Amino acid sequence: MSEMVSRRAAGDGARRADARAGSVSPARSGPVATVRRAVLWVPDWPVVAAMSDAGIGADTPAAVLHGRGMMAVSAAARTAGVRRGMRKRLAQRACPDLVILPHDEGRDSRVFETVAAAAEDVVSGVEISRPGLLMIPADGAARFHGSEESLAEALVNSVAELAGCECAVGAADGLLAAILAARASELVPPGTSRDYLADAPVGVLPLAAMERRQREQVEDLVGVLVRLGLTSLSDFTALPAGDVLARFGPVGRWAHRIGRGEDVRPPVLRRSEEDIAVRYDFEEPAQRVEQLALVAGHVAQQLDAALLEAGVRCGRVRISATTEQGDMLERVWRTDVGSRSGAFSRHMTDRVRWQLEGWLSGTSTGPEPAPLTSLGLTAEDVVPLGSEQAYLWGGVSGADSRAQRTLERVQSLLGPDAVLAVREQGGRSPRDRVLSLPWGQEAMPARRIEHPWPGRIPDPAPATVLPLPEPLQVLDAGGAPVRIDRRLAMSAPPTWVRLQVDPRDERAAAARRHPSSGHVGHGEGGPTWGLAQPVEAWAGPWPVAERWWSPDASRRACLQIALRRPDGSPGQAVLASFTAGEWVLEAVYD
Template sequence: MAPELSESVRRAVLWVPDWPVVAAVAEGLLDPEVPAAVHAGRGVLVASASARAAGVRRGMRRRSAQQICPELVLLAADEVRDARAFEPLVQAVETVVAEVEVVRPGMVVFLARGPARHVGSEGALAEALVGVVAEETGAECLVGVADGLLTAMLAARAGVVVPSEESTVFLAGQEIGCLTLAAGTRRAAAETADLVDLLRRLGIRTLGTYAALESGDVAARFGSHGLTMHRLARGLDTVPPSARRVEDDVLAAADLDPPADRSDVAAFAARALAEQLASRMLRRGVVCARLRVAARTEDGTELVRTWTIDGAPSAAELTDRVRWQLEGWLSGRSGRPPSAPLTHLELVAQEVSPAGAVQDGLWGRARRGEAQAGRAALRVQGLLGAEGVLVPVLQGGRDPRAAARLVAWGDDPTPLRRTDAPWPGQVPTPWPATVPREPVPVRLLDAEGGLVRIDARGTTSAAPRRVVVPPAGRAQTGTAATPVVRAGEYPLLAWAGPWHGAERWWTDQGRRRAYVQVVPEGVPAMLLALERGSWQLEGIYD
C-alpha cells in the first residue's frame, strides 16, 4: 500500500472482540454457551461476554474469577492457536478488500478510501465486512473508519465511522491508556506502558491533554517514543508520509528443499530467515513498519500476508509472526490451504526508515559459541519439530519442579509466576541440582520398618531412619536408561523437615504435600515428597 501525502491516512480497522476466546471456540476447545476466559499465568487476559456479565474482568486473578463465577472455564493463552484460527477470517476479509495488514490476531487494518469508493461509502464498507465475516466464519466483528491508525482502532472498538473533521474531538476524551493499543512489539508495549504510567502520575489522563502539549516539549521530556505516541494522540500517523522512498526494503529469502507441507518443518527455515532479517536491519540501522511474509508452492501458487509491526522488532518477534502465519496456511484449518507443499519462503521488511540509534547490547554482540549453539538448536528443531528442543525458564514456585518451565527454543522465555512473590511453605534453598523428569517412587521408613506419615498439621508419625529405592526407581534425566539413584535400602545419617503446604485445597484440583530432606549413607542427599500417602524422590543434592 503506497502512503498518501497527507498528515494522516484514512484507515479502516476490523476488530473481533475477545478473539482468544473466539479462537478457542473455533477450534472446539470451548463451548460458546459456557462462561470462559483465557489466562496467562495467574491473570485473566480475555473473558467472554457471559463471563463479564458474571463479573469476571481482565487482569483478575484466576482464583478470584472462579470465586465470582464457579462455572467459569479457564484456558491457557496460546498465540499460535489465535493466529492459526485467524487466517480463515483474514481470507474472508480479502473477498471484499484487496490488501489487508494483520496488526495482531483479532485485528486487521487497511486503507479505506479505495474499498469505500468501490462499495459506495464507508458505512457500506463496514456493513459488507461484518456480513462476510459472519457468513464465512460465524464470528462477530466491529469495523471502524477514521483518520490515523490509533483513531481507527478506537473507532473499531466503538463500531463507528469518524468523519475527518471530528477526529480531534473523538480522540480528546479517550483515556491515555488507549495508547497501548497501537504497540506492535513487546518492546514497544513495554515502553508505552511505562510512558502511560508516567503521564498518569503527571496528571495527564486523556489523549486530548497529551495532544495539547507542544511537540518540542514532548520530545525533550519523553524522548522519541513519547513523540511518536504524541503524534498518535493528535490523530496522525507515527511517521509523517513522504513523497519519496527513504530506505529500500530489507529482504531475506530461502528455498525449501525438501518442500514443506507441515508448519513445524517450515518454521525451521522461518526462524533462520527471521534472524537473518533482524541482523540485516540492525546492521543498516533501520526499523520497519510492516513485515511481508510470502511463500510459493510446488505448483506455482503465491501466498502473501502482511503484518503491521512497529519499531525495531527482535528476531523472536519476527519469528513469532512468521510462525503464526505458517500455522494459518499449513495447519489444515484454513478455508483455502495451500494447494501444494511450500518450496520458497520470503520475508520483506517494508516501510523502512532510519532507526536513529541502534546499538549492540550492553555486553556486546553474542559470542561465536552462542551463535553456533543457536544454529545447532535450529537444525535439531528442523528435524524434530518446534517442541523437539526445550529450554528451562525459572519462575516462582514452592518446589524445584514447579519453579522450572520448559519452552520451545526461540519462544518467549517469560515466567508465568513471579519469582519475587512470597511462597508460603516453600522448600528452603539451596534446591536440588538434579530434578528427574518424573518423580521416582520411594519409601521412607521409621525404626520399626513402618512407613513414615505426616498429618495435616505437619507432624511426623516417627523419626525417619531408612529410605528404600525400589529397582524400578529410574527416571529420564537425559536418556531413558539413566538411573536417578541406585536401587537399595539406605540408613539415614540426618534428616530435616517436614515443610508442609496445601495448594488450592478448596477445589477438586487441590494438593497437599510435605517435603523432607534426607542424607542417606553412601548416596547423595535427597529431597522427598509425601503426597496422597506415597513418598517420591523429587531431587538429588549433588
C-alpha cells in the first residue's frame, strides 16, 4: 500500500510540476494524448469500507463522521434522509438508528485493495486514483473482452463476487468525462467527450481532483466561477486559456484543460505483486517440538526457494499454524531484508521453532496449546531483489539486526507483550509522559510533546516512576495528616513522611504490631508503614487538574519532598500528590 501511496504522490507531483510548467510557458499547452479509459467507481466508499470493516450489513443505515459533519452516507441512511455534510445531531434526528462510524483514511485504502484485486482479476493493470475510484486504460482491455460493455460487465461481476460490493463502471476519453460516465454508468462514444462535458455544471470539476488539498483549491475555484456567472463547463472552457491562467493561476489552467475533456497525465498503472506463501499439512497432528522443528526447516527452505525463484525478498513473514481444535495461531515477524540470502531459511527456522515452542509450552499468550495440523509461511512486504532500502550510510548494521533478533527471541520466550518499546509523549505527570508498546508494534499517535502542558512537573525527571501510585502518609508536626483544600491552602507544613515498607521485613512487621505504630484499627490487610522520616525541605503544592470533561478526570496537588534520614544525613527525594483526601507516592528521585 505504501507503494501505491508513493506512486500516487509521485503522480500528483508530476501533475503539479505539469501545472507549474504551464504557468511558466503558456505556449507549451499541448495536452498529453487523451487516453480512452474506463473508470470503476464504488459509491460512498468510506462508508462501504467502514461497514465491511465493522461487519455491518449493507442494509443498515450508517454514516462516516469526519470533523463536524457526515463525510459519507450509506444508501439506507440516505433513504432515511441523512445527507452528506449533515451535523451528527441532525443526522441522528433524521434517522435514530444511524450507526456512526469513525473516519479512517488508512482503512479506506486498505479495504479498497480487495476491490483493486477483484478488478485485476479482469484486467491486467489498474490505477488507484483514490480509495473508491479505479482507472483502467480501456482500449486493450475492451479488445480482449470483445467490447466495452462486456468489459464493464466483467468488472462489475468480479467486484461483486470477490469484493462483495456494488460498483459502477463508465468509459470515456479523458479523466473528467470518464468519471462522470462512471457515476452515470454510461459508455461515452469515442470523440464525443467534449460534447458530453459541455452541459455539465462547473461543480463537477472537484471530482477529478484526487488529493484533498487540490480538491479544496478546485472547490474554491468553482465557487468563484459560479459567482462570476459561469455555471456550465462549456461557458468556462470557452474562455481563452491564457486569460484563465492569468486570472486563476495553475489551478484554473488545470480545470480548463480537464473541463475540455483533456488529460493532464497518462494513467500510472500498478502491477500486482502476489504474496508468496508456502504451506505444510501434517498427515498426523504434530505436537512434539523436534517434529515441528524439522518441518519448520523444510517450510522455511521452501519459502526461501520460492522467493529466490520470483527474484524477490520480503520484509515480513507471517507464520500461521492451525491446531486440531481449529484455532489459528498467527504472528508476523520482521526480517531484515537486505543482508542475507542463504541464512534466511536458517533464521526463519529459528523463528518458527521459537514461536511453536512458546505456544506448545503455554508460556506465550494465545489459544490453548494443541497438536498442529498445518503450518504456513507467507512472505509480506515483497520487494524485488536489489531494491531494498538500506540505511542512508552503509548497509544494515550488524548490531542492530542482532539486537532485533535478541528481542524477538525474548518475545518468543516470554510472550510478545513482555518486551516493551518506549517513547516519550506529552503529559503532565511522569507516568503520563511515557508511551509503551509491545516491541515491534506500530505506535499509536502519541500526545504531542511540543504542546505546552501547563502544570507539568519540572525537570529533572524522576528515575523511579511507580506504575501504580502507592499510599503514603504526609504528617504535620503533631502527627496529623496534612490536608490541602480546594484553594490550595495546606493545613500545616509537612513535617513527617511515612513511606510503605515491605511487609515481609521482620523488623517492620514487629514494629507494625506495636500499638504506637499507628496501625491499630486498620486490621491486618492495610499497608505496613515504615518509620516516620523528617522532611528536610519541600516545594509545592502544584495544582494539576486534567481532563475535567471526561470520566478519567483527575485533580491533584503535587509536592516535591526531600527527606532526612534518622542519622541526620540527607535522604531521598519523592514526588507525592494529594488527591481526593489521600496522599499517594508518584515517583522517587533516586
